[in-house]
Amino acid sequence: MSGLTTVKVDAETHRLIGDLAHLLGRTRGQVVRDAVNAFAVWRERRLDEGAEERDQRLALAGARHVGRLAAGELELSTAERAERSRIGASRISEATFQRLKIAERLELRRTDLETAFGELGARNPRLVDPREHGRDPASTVLLVDLDDPSRFPMGVLLLTALEHLDEIVDVVATNGRRSW
Structure with missing residues (x-):
């Protein structure tokens, strides 16, 4: 070969x-390789020039953002933060969501999870x-407060957490039983 x-x-x-090969006294292959x-x-x-320009634009945008933040122009209310989080969560792809750590998943879907848990009588998942709580360090524990400790829908809470976080977690109530 x-x-x-x-x-x-x-x-x-x-x-x-x-013609160029003849003029330069080289072979056609050498001319094409050099070209x-x-x-x-x-x-x-x-590409390097474009990357430098991009870096300069990002640095300028970052400086503007820091200035606006210091001036208090970027303050968001709790409702605005929740709405932005909800919008961001709806736009994220499933593949990207799967690559997030459990804490990032919880933060991204906190509003929806709190609503679902609230309907089941559980509040403040964290x-x-x-x-x-005496669990394996590799496990994930989600602590909740129960409205009625005698009514702990453990299976439903576990399934709800799995549905929203795409990970099996152990639900522990501050004022009730554990899910295990």
Whole structure:
């Protein structure tokens, strides 16, 4: 097998490559190789310039943001934060959501999870260190407050957490039973 590759071009380009090779005293292959290398160097330089311009734009935008934040122009109410979180959660792809850590998933879907848990009589879901509740450090523990400790719908809460967080968690009530 030869180390050469055939490149097909139109007749005019073929003639130009031949003329250039004759003029430079080189082979057609050397002319094409040099032209491709020159184009690659030129293109890389253009990409680097574009990256530098992008970095400058991002730095300027970051400086503007810090200035507006310091001036208090970016203060959001709790309702605005919840709405932005809800919108962001609805736009995130499932593949991206699966790559998030459990704490990030909880933060992203907190409003929906709190609503669903509220209907079941549980409030304020939060992640805690599993060792504080005698669990394996690799497990995930979600602590909740129950409206009625005698009515702890453990299976439904577990399924609701799984549905919203896409991960199996252990639900522990501050004022009731554990799910295990």
